Amino acid sequence: SQKIEQNSEALNIQEGKTATLTCNYTNYSPAYLQWYRQDPGRGPVFLLLIRENEKEKRKERLKVTFDTTLKQSLFHITASQPADSATYLCALSPGGYNKLIFGAGTRLAVHP
Amino acid sequence: EAQVTQNPRYLITVTGKKLTVTCSQNMNHEYMSWYRQDPGLGLRQIYYSMNVEVTDKGDVPEGYKVSRKEKRNFPLILESPSPNQTSLYFCASSYDRTGPTYGYTFGSGTRLTVV
Numbered sequence: 629s630q631k632i633e634q635n636s637e638a639l640n641i642q643e644g645k646t647a648t649l650t651c652n653y654t655n656y657s658p659a660y661l662q663w664y665r666q667d668p669g670r671g672p673v674f675l676l677l678i679r680e681n682e683k684e685k686r687k688e689r690l691k692v693t694f695d696t697t698l699k700q701s702l703f704h705i706t707a708s709q710p711a712d713s714a715t716y717l718c719a720l721s722p723g724g725y726n727k728l729i730f731g732a733g734t735r736l737a738v739h740p
Numbered sequence: 741e742a743q744v745t746q747n748p749r750y751l752i753t754v755t756g757k758k759l760t761v762t763c764s765q766n767m768n769h770e771y772m773s774w775y776r777q778d779p780g781l782g783l784r785q786i787y788y789s790m791n792v793e794v795t796d797k798g799d800v801p802e803g804y805k806v807s808r809k810e811k812r813n814f815p816l817i818l819e820s821p822s823p824n825q826t827s828l829y830f831c832a833s834s835y836d837r838t839g840p841t842y843g844y845t846f847g848s849g850t851r852l853t854v855v
Contacts, residue, residue: 636780660840669851671744671830672783674843717783721840726771726790727798728840732782 630655632731634718640737647705649734651718654699656729658720661694661701666715666733675716676703680723708738742767746831746847753821753854761816761850763831769845770837772814773798774806776827777849783830789814790837821854828852 633652641647651661659680664672678685678694678701685692691704705712715733722729744765753759765772773788775798785798789808803825805817814833818825828851832844 632782662840662843664844669849671832671846671848672844674845677841677843719783719840726796726838726840727773727785727788728844729785729799730775730783732780 630722630729632656632718632720632729634716634731634734636732636734638735638737640739641708643709643738643740645708647708647712647736647738649703649716649718649736651701651703651731652699653720656699656720657696657723659723660721661692662719662721662728663690663692663701663703664717664719664730666717668715672717705736708736710738710740712736713738742845744831744833744845744847746829746850749848749850751850751852753852755822755854756820759818759821759852761818761829761831761852763814763816763847764812765814765831765833765845766812767833767835767845768811769833769835770811771834772808773832773834773844774804774814774816775830775832776800776825777830778827786816786829821852823854826852826854 666672717733718731774786775783787806831847
């Protein structure tokens with residue numbers, strides 16, 4: 629069956645460290661992969677999009693990698709701050725489909 | 741301000757009483773979609789629309805209807821709500837009619853409780 633897996637356990641890190649979140653998928657061949665941030669009770673906010681022919685994308689303190697062989701995307705936040713605490717969602721677009729399928733998300737807590 | 745506006749934010753209703761959740765975007769986006777979010781299940785797509793008068797089912801369409809008579813509006817209709825439709829609902833829009841080539845803009849959500 630098709631699955632998108634994100635670590636369901638919260639990731640706790642110290643302020644200033646790099647947070648790394650993982651998104652694994654099976655039985656998809658995504659053309660695009662996106663990352664969103666979601667705060668409690670609010671709608672997801674788009675962060676980054678990476679295409680299947682791109683290995684890496686950066687935006688300020690954020691970096692996303694996309695390995696279609698491993699079927700995995702990594703999301704990095706460098707120099708993390710308590711304000712980065714949120715749930716981060718991975719979403720992919722199966723090739724040929726006009727839709728975005730979301731993982732359940734990983735909660736990140738950055739401690740001062 | 742570019743945004744997706746959903747109403748209402750909170751709604752408690754009784755089983756079987758028809759309701760409509762409105763969604764409007766001011767970005768002239770082609771693509772609009774409805775999702776529901778349940779604990780542990782993530783966001784699941786209900787319906788989407790690539791253009792006016794063009795709608796299609798997502799992964800969990802049972803019990804829902806939509807319409808796209810104008811580009812900016814995409815209401816979600818529950819003809820006969822049941823308790824298993826208690827959830828947090830999000831409307832989203834995207835510039836590209838195919839949807840996933842650009843990031844989605846989400847509304848603030850509608851928390852629906854059906855008793």
